[in-house]
Amino acid sequence: MSGAKKSLLLHLGLIAILFALGFLLPVYHQGNLARILVLATYAIGYNVLFGYTGLLSLGHAMFFSAGMYGLGLAMHHGGVPAVPAFVIGVIASALLSAAVAVLALRTLGVAFMIVTLMFAQAGFLTILYFGAWTRGDEGFVLPQAVREVAGLDLTDPMTRYMTALLLFSAALLVTARMMQMRFGNVLVAVRENEERTTMLGYDVFKHKFVAVVISGTLSGAAGAAYGLLFGYVGATFASVQYSIFPLLWVLLGGAGTTIGPLVGAFFTFYLIDYASSLTSAYMLIVGLVLVLLILFARAGIMGEVRKRWAGWLP
Amino acid sequence: MTLLETRGLTRHFGGLTAVDTVDFQLPAGQVHALIGPNGAGKSTFVGMVAGRIPASAGEVWFDGADVTDLPAHARIRLGMAYTFQITAVYARLSLFDNVALALRQRSEPDVLAALDRVGLADRSAQIAGDLAYGHQRLLEIAMGIAQQPRLLILDEPTQGLAESEIEGFNALISRLRAETTILLIEHNMDVVMALADVITVLDAGRVLASGTPEAIRADAAVQEVYLGAGHAQA
Secondary structure, three states, X not given: OOHHHHHHHHHHHXXXXXXXXXXXXXXXXXXXXXXXXXXXXXXXXXXXXXXXXXXXXXXXXXXXXXXXXXXXXXXXXXXXXXXXXXHHHHHXXXXXXXXXXXXXXXXXXXXXXXXXXHHHHHHHHHHHHOHHHHOOOOOEXXXXXXXXXXXXXXXXXXXXXXXXXXXXHHHHHHHHHHHHOHHHHHHHHHHHOHHHHHOOOOOHHHHHHHHHHHHHHHHHHHHHHHHHHHOEEOHHXXXXXXXXXXXXXXXXXXXXXXXXXXXXXXXXXXXXXXXXXXXXXXXXXXXXXXXXXXXXXXXXXXXXXXXXXXXXXX | OEEEEEEEEEEEEOOEEEEEXXXXXXXOXXXXXXXXXXXXXXXXXXXXXXXXXXXXXXXXXXXXXXXXXXXXXXXXXXXXXEEOOOOOOOOOOEXXXXXXXXXXXXXXXXXXXXXXXXXXXXXXXXXXXXXXXHHHHHHHHHHHHXXXXXXXXXXXXXXXXXXXXXXXXXXXXXXXOOOOEEEEEOOOHHHHHHHOOEEEEEEOOEEEEEEOHHXXXXXXXXXXXXXXXXXXXX
8 A cells, every 4th residue: 555545544544533532522521622623733733834844933823823813803893703704814824924934934943933932922912912902811702602603503512523623634634635745745855954955946935935824824723713612712822832832742742743733732631631630730740741752752652653663654 | 059157256255255256168068077175166166156155246157048146946947956065865765755856756767767877776765864875975966867957066976985986976977978067076086087078177266277187187287286296297
């Protein structure tokens, strides 16, 4: 079986299992998994830039929150229905990521990290500054009445879960396909050796630019979906913490693997969930586990699986 | 037909002039060697030709067009290929992926054919970083010729190769001679004398001499700065 076929089977199989879990899981875990699927979509977006292109951004919360506020403000102040509001959120994050890409890609390495961090901080402060509209830290709630699409109530646990799964599946299949195409191969080439890639006739800047826009737009779609499905829009999602999370998920799950982002988001979510049931100092346990993983599984969970057992893993 | 021409090409690094108003012409089909002592400006010169290093002054013409303002990747698309002085293959990718990137497509027969020309076809699934150094150099050359360039720029291709590998390299370049024009920076004088149609000697950023291997060998100024008196008598 060819690598492309195996990878498609793996992804369809994973989606089938997640679909079945929607019916099997108790409501508490079903809700958790819905949240994880949306966050994993965010991580997939982050992985496009960090895992495949080799660009470490510390400011992805600005794209996530651009999607969330694009949707949230349109619904809250403009009375826009859910679907067009989602589209507005996605467009907002696409425009923001294009603008940030043009400026931030003039820098390399550590400077790129700092520039993205600063942009995200500026975005966070902008949300606080326009508190009259955004309600700042406190945020605002999207009422149940407006959170419906074509008569489907998105606050219903099953509908919400399936919507999250739909979003995640689309992001997974699209990025997996992209990485089999020449565009994806060139992103990996940029990650591995930028200079060599230029000298093979590829426009490295253009490829990086498109990677930032795809990454930012996927993150924004996740942000918009998060606001829509869970009904809350707040400045926390634009804070530096939400820029670090996707980095953490991708590192843990396996940078540059297709299902690493899901594995990382799942693992982190339940680790925090479990640790906080044991002690109020749960971040201590989380930190310890992270240190162990970095020491013994540098490539992340799926990265190690690929290294040790399954070299074909996408 | 002149494939490559530079007019007054100059590069300053701070107060240092690495390449100083070089006028250079390379007819299509020629194997042209660029020699000179360390720091003569050879790598800077080919870097400006390929677009890796912006010129401070002067022009680069390729195939009848002024390419001075074109970025490197656009020049490569016009038919230049460039191999690095320090081996620059994708160490964590397979040989197949390396050559497929150079080809800008993933046609299996084409990739294998390119690898076959340097004798690495049976290793296409191997990871490039696991290859011995000499094989990595060959892979890099395979990536250059896979592009079927009209101008192949080789920056010290035999550096670090064993004697036996150098023989193989000479044979490879001799076969390529019919297909492409080659601009070669080389320190190994045996390789230069065996392969080059014309040699240009750079010294302190300027062209010291240019001519056939015999003429260069006989040139008194060249002997003084570069070849050493002993080589002239040999």
